[in-house]
Amino acid sequence: MRAVVDSALRVQQAAALHRQAAALTDAASAALDAESGGSDPLEQHRLAEELRSAAGALAPGWLGSPLDAQSANTPLGGVYPPQFVRLGVAQPLDDARFPAVIPLLGTGHLTIDATATDSRVFGLLRSILVRLLAAAPAGSLLVRAVDGIGGGEVFAPFAGLQDAGLLSPPATDRQGLRDVLAEAEKWLRPGRGAAPRRARRDRMMLVVIASLPELTEGEELRRIAALAQQGPDSGLHLIVAGWPPPPLTAETTQAPLPRTTMVSVRNPYAVIGDPPGATYGSTSDVSWLNAPVFLDEDPPPHLVDAVCRELAAHSAAATRVTLADLLPEPGEELWAGDAGEGLSTVVGHDGETPLALRFNDLTPHWMVGGRSGAGKTAFLVNVLYGLCARYSPTELALYLLDFKEGVTFAEFVPTQRDRTWLPQARAVGVEADREYGLAVLRELNAEMSRRNTAYERAGVSTLPELRAAAAEDGLKRPLPRILCVIDEFPALLAGNDPVATEATTLLESLARTGRSCGIHLVLASQNVAGLEAHYAKRDSFFGQFPVRIALPGGGDVLEPANDSAAGLPLGTAVVNTAGGLGGPRGATRGHERIIRFPDPHADDALLSDLRHRLWGTRDPESQPPRVFAGYAHQHLADDPTYRAALAGRGAVPSALIGRLLDVGLTTAAFPLDRAPGRHLAIFGSQASASEVLDAAARSVAAFHPPRTARFVIASLVAEGDRLAEALAAEIGHRQEVTLVDAAGLAGELDPDRPGYRVVFGMDAAAPGSLAGLPELLRDGPARGAHLLSWWRDPHRFADSAGRDDVSGLLFLNVPPAEVAAMIGRTVAWHPRPNRALLHDRRDERTVTVVPFLDPGVTDDQGGPL
Numbered sequence: 089m090r091a092v093v094d095s096a097l098r099v100q101q102a103a104a105l106h107r108q109a110a111a112l113t114d115a116a117s118a119a120l121d122a123e124s125g126g127s128d129p130l131e132q133h134r135l136a137e138e139l140r141s142a143a144g145a146l147a148p149g150w151l152g153s154p155l156d157a158q159s160a161n162t163p164l165g166g167v168y169p170p171q172f173v174r175l176g177v178a179q180p181l182d183d184a185r186f187p188a189v190i191p192l193l194g195t196g197h198l199t200i201d202a203t204a205t206d207s208r209v210f211g212l213l214r215s216i217l218v219r220l221l222a223a224a225p226a227g228s229l230l231v232r233a234v235d236g237i238g239g240g241e242v243f244a245p246f247a248g249l250q251d252a253g254l255l256s257p258p259a260t261d262r263q264g265l266r267d268v269l270a271e272a273e274k275w276l277r278p279g280r281g282a283a284p285r286r287a288r289r290d291r292m293m294l295v296v297i298a299s300l301p302e303l304t305e306g307e308e309l310r311r312i313a314a315l316a317q318q319g320p321d322s323g324l325h326l327i328v329a330g331w332p333p334p335p336l337t338a339e340t341t342q343a344p345l346p347r348t349t350m351v352s353v354r355n356p357y358a359v360i361g362d363p364p365g366a367t368y369g370s371t372s373d374v375s376w377l378n379a380p381v382f383l384d385e386d387p388p389p390h391l392v393d394a395v396c397r398e399l400a401a402h403s404a405a406a407t408r409v410t411l412a413d414l415l416p417e418p419g420e421e422l423w424a425g426d427a428g429e430g431l432s433t434v435v436g437h438d439g440e441t442p443l444a445l446r447f448n449d450l451t452p453h454w455m456v457g458g459r460s461g462a463g464k465t466a467f468l469v470n471v472l473y474g475l476c477a478r479y480s481p482t483e484l485a486l487y488l489l490d491f492k493e494g495v496t497f498a499e500f501v502p503t504q505r506d507r508t509w510l511p512q513a514r515a516v517g518v519e520a521d522r523e524y525g526l527a528v529l530r531e532l533n534a535e536m537s538r539r540n541t542a543y544e545r546a547g548v549s550t551l552p553e554l555r556a557a558a559a560e561d562g563l564k565r566p567l568p569r570i571l572c573v574i575d576e577f578p579a580l581l582a583g584n585d586p587v588a589t590e591a592t593t594l595l596e597s598l599a600r601t602g603r604s605c606g607i608h609l610v611l612a613s614q615n616v617a618g619l620e621a622h623y624a625k626r627d628s629f630f631g632q633f634p635v636r637i638a639l640p641g642g643g644d645v646l647e648p649a650n651d652s653a654a655g656l657p658l659g660t661a662v663v664n665t666a667g668g669l670g671g672p673r674g675a676t677r678g679h680e681r682i683i684r685f686p687d688p689h690a691d692d693a694l695l696s697d698l699r700h701r702l703w704g705t706r707d708p709e710s711q712p713p714r715v716f717a718g719y720a721h722q723h724l725a726d727d728p729t730y731r732a733a734l735a736g737r738g739a740v741p742s743a744l745i746g747r748l749l750d751v752g753l754t755t756a757a758f759p760l761d762r763a764p765g766r767h768l769a770i771f772g773s774q775a776s777a778s779e780v781l782d783a784a785a786r787s788v789a790a791f792h793p794p795r796t797a798r799f800v801i802a803s804l805v806a807e808g809d810r811l812a813e814a815l816a817a818e819i820g821h822r823q824e825v826t827l828v829d830a831a832g833l834a835g836e837l838d839p840d841r842p843g844y845r846v847v848f849g850m851d852a853a854a855p856g857s858l859a860g861l862p863e864l865l866r867d868g869p870a871r872g873a874h875l876l877s878w879w880r881d882p883h884r885f886a887d888s889a890g891r892d893d894v895s896g897l898l899f900l901n902v903p904p905a906e907v908a909a910m911i912g913r914t915v916a917w918h919p920r921p922n923r924a925l926l927h928d929r930r931d932e933r934t935v936t937v938v939p940f941l942d943p944g945v946t947d948d949q950g951g952p953l
């Protein structure tokens with residue numbers, strides 16, 4: 089209904105304009121005939137005045153005012169279409185002037201017989217453009233630009249409109265011209281009988297040719313003439329500077345374009361020919377405006393800038409996609425999706441159309457590229473919320489891994505501030521270690537093997553079949569599809585250490601075989617090219633990722649020849665479902681779309697509401713995700729093995745020293761049994777190393793029933809004193825404790841005396857002062873006597889007698905070379921805060937651990953619980 093009213097209104101407006109136009113041409117002919125008749129100057133001034141007011145009525149505001157006096161604050165927009173536009177000032181007499189206006193949009197075209205290399209044409213084109221863009225309702229005028237000789241400079245001040253799609257990047261060669269012509273031809277309404285396309289009536293296309301490219305041939309010239317003939321009925325108009333073009337051959341001088349006002353540039357003025365279907369003169373022998381016209385000059389840059397900015401902002405606001413656009417309709421139930429055949433979610437909008445992408449057999453895995461700050465996090469978070477709103481935890485399980493310092497997935501895990509979590513999340517790694525990533529991949533591969541076995545057992549080959557078979561067997565929970573998202577995945581695969589080698593193998597196997605088991609991958613990175621370069625089996629691996637999503641700066645996830653991601657603005661992405669393959673330039677590519685997607689955090693209220701609703705809908709029995717936050721400190725008091733020991737459910741007494749980097753964050757324990765070598769030496773010059781000794785001693789004490797173990801605690805260095813005293817007091821509640829000095833320690837080394845010697849700063853022992861040490865180390869364990877020690881300087885340990893009888897070596901800030909020297913081989917280790925390397929000589933195993941630190945040292949990042 090509204091459209092009908094709008095178009096009726098427009099018809100009326102157009103009719104009124106035509107009447108005005110007729111009045112104007114009548115007035116002009118009268119005035120000009122009078123002039124040519126050499127009549128009274130007073131009369132001429134009166135007529136010029138009349139014409140000025142007629143022009144003011146036809147081309148008001150932006151369309152006809154002098155631009156150098158125009159305020160940038162003049163409101164934009166107006167009647168659709170803006171029909172008359174000013175070209176300059178007609179000056180029949182030195183002191184008699186009136187604006188020269190012509191009908192253009194809604195009527196026909198404009199040609200100028202010189203190209204924009206002429207500065208007057210250059211200025212004129214800019215001034216017409218700014219007038220039309222400012223006066224047309226925002227977004228209703230699409231400009232397609234061609235400038236073969238000038239390289240597009242005349243359009244440069246309007247470049248801000250390109251992102252909004254209101255202006256095309258100027259075509260500068262013959263192919264570019266052809267592309268513009270092809271687009272314009274598509275703009276023409278389909279022939280009679282076909283329904284007119286909706287929405288087209290409210291927009292016009294203006295093709296502005298500032299100069300034809302070199303080598304433009306007869307074919308293109310004919311296409312331009314055909315467009316001129318057919319265009320106006322479909323809202324297509326042309327401004328062609330340099331028409332007619334220089335003849336290609338003597339016989340082929342181009343005719344004037346049909347339905348066109350022709351301007352001929354003389355010196356210093358121009359002559360404006362009659363507009364299509366009307367005449368400025370009253371006699372048939374004069375077919376032009378009978379007064380010299382001084383063309384409008386280049387408009388002030390700030391004016392162009394202000395107009396373009398406002399239009400771009402308007403377009404951004406009008407085309408904004410919000411998080412709500414990606415989620416199910418508000419009335420729809422959560423978790424209505426069935427993952428049997430695949431997962432699907434809306435990732436953004438292509439024009440007005442939502443684009444849904446799938447994880448299924450055809451598009452099992454996606455790869456996402458984009459420079460830092462390009463919106464990768466935003467894109468991934470959209471996808472995750474989109475999926476989690478549609479699929480319940482029984483349909484979808486998430487494994488999320490982030491290898492960069494950032495918070496990509498931090499919002500999906502419980503924190504002090506918000507205890508909710510995403511119920512579909514099984515494991516989340518924030519600032520994850522590669523070892524942790526490897527553990528996740530191992531778990532997923534194990535799940536893949538289990539599913540493959542289940543396929544064989546059930547005699548089926550697809551997930552829907554397996555789910556159906558499981559349902560028949562009475563299994564209530566269908567097997568969910570699993571999605572593993574890895575941000576900055578090259579961190580996991582790069583290098584050629586054992587972690588990289590195993591991770592590569594596991595990821596390849598998931599990429600190849602995961603699809604049939606319902607296991608899907610999204611790999612994201614700033615730099616895929618770097619990885620590809622040294623990736624031996626590129627095709628076998630990258631070939632498994634048919635869906636490529638290129639955000640700004642992420643063109644390297646596309647094929648090298650595909651440049652469609654060049655110049656993408658923030659909030660947009662190229663979505664390619666053919667492995668990044670390109671296609672002919674300018675051609676419509678069925679497998680590629682450019683989408684706009686929202687910043688999910690722009691709508692924090694909706695996001696938080698959704699998260700709480702999802703959490704509230706979960707099975708109350710369900711477990712929170714297992715969280716690994718790389719930066720988070722680990723504390724003995726929170727450790728399940730320690731708590732079990734305190735509760736009397738401990739197994740072999742062990743020194744608990746931290747948590748392993750695996751999916752379940754298993755406790756890292758060093759058993760203190762009766763075998764030779766069961767002593768622990770901790771190395772590190774920083775206080776954290778002494779804190780690990782403290783935790784180790786407390787944990788051992790917890791394994792023994794009250795009052796059954798004896799502890800001798802000594803601090804040989806000042807920085808250990810406070811901890812040693814506190815430790816003695818703490819353990820003293822439960823076990824027998826003796827706090828001794830260096831001399832006292834020397835008397836407590838008898839291997840026949842069971843119990844634990846706990847020494848802070850062992851490297852400070854005076855040489856020869858601990859004569860009994862080698863014997864304790866050698867014979868102690870068999871008799872229940874063990875040494876737990878902290879060494880600030882590993883060299884002192886290396887030089888000490890009996891060192892080979894210490895099996896447990898824990899390194900904190902110790903350089904790799906020194907570690908290698910002590911354990912007799914090189915290891916993949918680089919010292920860093922909050923990490924330690926545990927080596928057990930008994931089985932020659934070396935693992936990285938997050939060591940237990942003193943909770944008094946604050947974990948200032950407010951990490952997950």
Ligand SMILES: Nc1ncnc2c1ncn2[C@@H]1O[C@H](COP(=O)(O)OP(=O)(O)OP(=O)(O)O)[C@@H](O)[C@H]1O
Nearest residue numbers: 459460461462463464465466494658659685686687
């Ligand atoms: N669609 C969007 N529209 C507008 N702004 C956005 C959009 N997506 C993201 N942003 C903003 O851009 C900035 C960078 O986004 P984001 O953190 O998602 O990028 P990133 O690629 O993950 O960056 P990095 O790799 O450095 O973490 C943020 O401030 C975000 O608010």
